[in-house]
Amino acid sequence: MNKVKSFFNKLIKKDGTKTALTSLWCALLGLILGFFILLMINPSEATYGMSSVLGNYLVFTDPADKLNYFGQTLAKTAPLIAMSLSILVSYKAGLFNLGASGQYSVAVLVISFLGVGLNLPWWLVIILAMVAGALYSMISGALKAFFNVNEVISGIMLNWIALYLVNGILSGNPLVWDNAHSEAFVIESGNNAYIPQIGFDKLFAGNDIVGLGMILILVIAIIIFFLFKKTTIGYELKATGLNKDAADYAGMNKVKNILIATAISGALAGLAASLNMQNGFTSWKLSSVPPDIGFLGISSAFLGGLHPLGVIFSSYFIVHITEGGSMITDLGFSPEVASIMTSVIIYLSGFVFFVKEILRRYDLKDELTRLSRDKEETA
């Protein structure tokens, strides 16, 4: 019994466990608050509404439907994981990539022309989309590295530039623009740029957007995990992010590190676009605001405890409740309610570090009393 207890104590003391616990707390808090919102708007349907938000695909009675929508949730999770990793990489290096939406948009431009227009193979389109995202992100990086321009400001500016650039170039262009639906052509299965499904469609009851992308992003997440855990590049990025003066002192090249961090971050934002667009799910629509996935990535990265593997779960959670939320419109809630509800949950998820800080202080107090006790004992 004692053994179990001490093991549990050790587990609790571990930083990773703490982060995971706080993330769970925040998610729970968000769910409770979301439930209150539903209660306020329509008390009689609130419980049922909540269960469909939480249940998502589980509310279907037909097992085939369940599987199909589960597959859809997974497929939509992949791009968000990529986006979370994008935010995470830059954050670890002491930068804040608020320009992820812009990088995503520019990647969409590349995907539309090369994928739809030129019909290049899917892997090449993915690589080029990542390159485009990386290059666009490196504009902010270079401004930061050489002129010390705040990357948040330049990132936001570049979001708008990218948005209108992509709007302007794509819309009405006969090569890529579907006038009938007034959006860019969707990359359908059969198209070269369509990411292969490698049998997942059969596994998920004929769902046609789930595929290799899911596996790909898991591999990438593991690569990012190893980048920070095992490589000198990751070591330098972390050192720069935690204490740039010490990184300087140790002779690390600031310019190089900023460029590397922004490039990786941008490439991942580009990958998010590929995973979202090259599976027949959606395409670029005219819009007057930058794609919101760039900002959703921030919540997801924080909810995931800024851990490359943690964001897999946080991204899934966010997509899960967003998908579930889109179903409650059938219960007489307006679509806005679903958005408000999911936003509240996601918003509270951002509190992870706040809660963690409180826990840390509590812990510190504990530590101090322990230390002083030790001292008395030795004296």
Place this chain on the structure above:
Amino acid sequence: MNEVYAIEMLGITKKFGNILANDKIDIRLQKGHILALCGENGAGKSTIMSILFGLYEPDEGIIKKDGKEVRITDPNEATKLNIGMVHQHFKLIDTFTVLENIILGDESLIEYKDNLNLFKKAFNYLNKHVFKLIDYKKAREEINKIIDQYDLRVDLDKKIKDISVDMQQKVEIIKMLYRQNDILIFDEPTAVLTEQEIEEFLNILRNLKNEGKSIIFISHKLNEVFEVSDEITVIRKGKFIKSLVTKDTTKEEVSSLMVGRKINGFNEKTPKEPHEEVLRVEHLTMLDPFSKKRVVNDVSFNVRKGEIVTLAGIDGNGQQEVIYGITGIKKIHDGKIFLSKKDISTYSIREKIKAGISHIPEDRHKHGLILDFSIYENTVLDRYYEKEFSHCFIINEKNIKKYADELIEKYDIRSSGDGNTNVRSMSGGNQQKIIVGREIERNQDLLIAVQPTRGLDIGAIEGIHELILKQRENDKAILLVSSELDQVFSLSDRILIMYEGEIVGEFLPKEITKNKLGLYMSGAKKDEVNAIKENENE
């Protein structure tokens, strides 16, 4: 007759955790006098003045103003008692004008005084409670009066960011006078000023004194202390040492009181003949990036194998910048640096490290460590890229752990856990041991150690001194920067004294006494040195 003091602080004691910052300190300021508060860095000067200004509350002791006991719980209280303070770092708002800064917090509102009709009454009421329109005209008149009275010329309409530091100081002084303060505290007011500006500042002090203000003036520069003060109070390591009347004492006496007479661990070193030059610095000049002031001015020296050369000086006299220049953390403006005869002036930091420089930085939290890294990760902070620790970008964790565990063992680095412990959770002494161990183990030709024992307890200090002396035995060239006289004397083979960015004297430890060294460090001997230099030139 019982003399009534403007301010009496009796038996003031203040603890921060376990550190006794002030231990039963007595300060008596006579009306219309200038009292100089002298002591080394960390002696507790700023603490006691912060207590008087209400920033801290003392644990023990009483404060009397004009013979009456008062309690000062916050700066507003102090202002009400007409106590004003100019902090070392000015408390001004950069983007406000001089006028706005002066009246900030003490704005007089527009108010009709005579012929009050209903409208004017209503306006007065509304303005007092709602609009709060400021009467700039009246404020300007009052301030101009003060400017004339004390001869403090400043342009009221310029923004703070557009005026020079000495002007900003005048603004701070006017601010105090505008609030009708009659007890004025200056915390190291001359640290930021140039020679001529200091002269002007001292004149202002005399003017203020003639107008009946009582002044406390913190400084460790004895020249200016002797020029303007009436009394001197010396504190050392948080303790009250002595109060003296300026005209009855000498600079030598005060400086010996400041540093203390006790000299320990003087000649435990084995004699050693230095040979081969390792570091050579020629005409090094460095500028402050903002003010373009020369913080290091034409400094030349060398360090040879098997000797410890110390840059001694009070903090902020350019020693830090010399080291930044040598290690590459800051750009050098002019001059050359040679390491083993190779010109390394234009090398990057990494290239300099590879060329053979080890550096124990002054600020272990800012430069020396990454606090959220583990001990393992910190032990290879400046050598993770070496073959032993990584190959093709992949970190060799096993080797790092092995190496770090050796270091932990050899340098007795203690933490609550193993090498995975976060460095943030460790004590200062053990953190410093990581840095010292790391830099010494790299076995480079040149070891630079900047204030290597700052903030450590006596045991840790001795350990680090031993390690440095051992490096000397091993025939390394060692450049030490220190402002602690004990350390300077117990370690150095040669002492270079820096004052205001220049080397003002070079001595062997046996040629100079502590008191004399203290005098050089506080600039008292500078004129003498200049005179000698001029003679030589002629």
